[in-house]
Amino acid sequence: MSSGITETETVLTLDNINPHVRAAKYAVRGELAVKSEQYRAKLAKGEGKDLPFDTVIAANIGNPQQLDQKPITFFRQVASLLENPLLLEHEDLLTASLGYQKDVVQRARKLLKEVSSVGAYSQSQGAPGIRQSVAEYIERRDGYPSTFENVYLSNGASSGVNTLLHVICANPQTGIMVPIPQYPLYTATLSVLDARCVPYYLDEAANWGTSMAAIQESYDKAKSEGTDVKAICIINPGNPTGASLPADDIQSVLKFAAKNKLVVIADEVYQTNVFIGEFISFKKALRDLQKASPGEYDHIELASLHSISKGMVGECGHRGGYFELVGFHPEVAAEIYKFISIQLCPPVLGQCIVEMMVNPPKEGEPSYALYKQEYDGIFAGLKKRAYALYEAFKKMEGVEVGEPQGSMYLFPTITLPERALAQAKKEDRAPDEFYCFRMLDATGVCTVAGTGFGQKEGSFHFRTTFLAPGTDWTERLVKFHEDFMKEFK
């Protein structure tokens, strides 16, 4: 940036750029995250002796491999061969000296046949053979058919959500029902699109499950305001809440969508991060419903999303994901295809990791034992950390949180002392944001304030991942909270 720029000198100013971009909010990588990066840079330079912490913990974002999580060996071994296929000419060396099993080599050859080169564009929708693997995974998972024509590979799940909302939002009256609290991708994208967010509150008292009363109320209000409600989004398992929905909740949402002619967008990126109960996909619930009541729910349109970023895979830097369309009109699907074509194709290596995620080594295959050990180890580690953090929160005065159910987050309620509320107001910050800044400054732990996700008026929360290893940082949190409560008592 040249120095001395003033607003009147530049063509573009805050006042004349796209107001809908300007209105968008995305707290996950907002001011708190930026400040934490500054702390990190300071410490990296060997400065920051004055800081009351020696490491920054990015608990603001589900970024497993930035913290402790090791990538799954099978995925990365195959990826290394995809990147340098010349290694395949040394198969003996790979297997004898470098720890590559036969099935690693076979998978690499199969994927290379599919994509020619990970450096080449694929079809816009993703390589057909990889989409076929995804369809087979969905079939195995749900017990109902899926076809590769309905599978669209994407650049993480985020680009899938972006695509779906772009196509559905027709004008400023279009409304999309979004859970509150929610992952702010939804509200931010709706801002950019100048469409209406129709918020429905999740039920904190019922472990952040869906409340049909709240959904109905929100829908009625929107309709009464002239909103053309077109879709309902559900995040299951929940982000930021971690809630894992039971079958009844899912079927109730589907019935509501059918009755009110809403498209269902099911964000299921945490489908393998479930600690309590089992994950039920919206696709399975829909097919179950259709089977139980033939003819009654045939017209439901469902888009469900998945990703390589979460689960035990945690390959978010590779930007891979997919969505499956169910019941969409072929002409609308063709418009979705055209829209994604404009950005050419999702990263091809990310597509290949999608293939490995949905089709990992099977029992009896040479890489299976290690894969299973790593997968189960990551799962157990996440669960252990979730409970450790849960126990730490239980020790904190005025902090309440339910037992961890799933996803990668805890989202405790905090009851803040009056004097803290007053100080927050003085600093022109939302109370929970004020609390999170204090936490960052005192502990180096970066979280996201509840305001970033939405919450009931007068309630305060924060979201933290439970990805960071060790117990040191949770102890820092306990100590900080004690001091904070003392300071503002």
Place this chain on the structure above:
Amino acid sequence: MSSGITETETVLTLDNINPHVRAAKYAVRGELAVKSEQYRAKLAKGEGKDLPFDTVIAANIGNPQQLDQKPITFFRQVASLLENPLLLEHEDLLTASLGYQKDVVQRARKLLKEVSSVGAYSQSQGAPGIRQSVAEYIERRDGYPSTFENVYLSNGASSGVNTLLHVICANPQTGIMVPIPQYPLYTATLSVLDARCVPYYLDEAANWGTSMAAIQESYDKAKSEGTDVKAICIINPGNPTGASLPADDIQSVLKFAAKNKLVVIADEVYQTNVFIGEFISFKKALRDLQKASPGEYDHIELASLHSISKGMVGECGHRGGYFELVGFHPEVAAEIYKFISIQLCPPVLGQCIVEMMVNPPKEGEPSYALYKQEYDGIFAGLKKRAYALYEAFKKMEGVEVGEPQGSMYLFPTITLPERALAQAKKEDRAPDEFYCFRMLDATGVCTVAGTGFGQKEGSFHFRTTFLAPGTDWTERLVKFHEDFMKEFK
């Protein structure tokens, strides 16, 4: 898709989805490309004995590695280590038996230190150290300073264009000047944004250079229609035209932008694909201008884009790129940062390949000789093919094209016989589209009709890459054209 869906049964129909998405056109992956994929699938299944060709040539899209181009060894060796860092524990084996040089290992270690893991999210704007490498490249290229704060890594150049247009287009009156013919990313994105494309014709008679008269005329017309013209896009070297702009043309555009307060968007993804003359960046031309006339052009805002997809790198499947902002207001830059944050970060391996593209092995380093040999070989091969295709076109009656200058395309004019025009009309196709379909059906060669890029009323063109190896396919084209002209004489 369930069978038996009718429009009235689905929530979403062509008539109620986003009309701006529906209005967008993107011919590069349109009907012709879809038909060519069907031919390819047919041939792959061993069917298609009835077809008059035995291979499909995707000359519709600059996708080097789908055709013959081999990736550059250094890039892919480093990438293989980034994917499987455990290989770094076998450095002796890598160097003694697998062809990895010391500098490959060093680069991998350096990049891993920068990104922790290619499976982790980076900062939204891209990893700082990689942006630093880009800034240093720009400095070396132009002889003027650049700082990493102004560099934004992107998901190919396409996402960069998408970001810039999203932020600039404030309302339906916003106008963006776009060259015609153009790469349809621009018009498609403006359609989606419901902003106005302000087309200016390139001068075919002057090797598709810019014509200031045409730019002025287009600008005046837009202003007279109430368009709020905010930016001018230039693609240099040209796509689809291949034109490589001289310094005078570039400075004229910059002066025009300064005079009329336009942001300049310079799409420079083909900057190394130049056969005649030398590439001059808009950044360098701007700094030269500012140096020559101190104070006069200080307020120009320039965004220039580059990519790993083209050049001798050709790693389009990895989706990497960057843009540099010059002279943007910091508050506007902050909005750009927020916008890209919503999609989290560009693929991290793509970021690493950006780093290697801008900072390849240097003379004296162990990988330099092979790198240089591969790089020069690809350059020479592209040039050779460009000229072979040019010679083939010269043989064709009614086909005219200038000497290849740059990029990856030729964009010949075709003069079609009256009877061909009549037949096209009968089939409800644009004449050049009709011609391209006939070409595909007869030869298996997929190109893009001039209508997909825009052209002067009554003129017809098509764009073909010159990436496909061998001369067989150019001979197929010559033969097809002869038959076509005979049929419609």
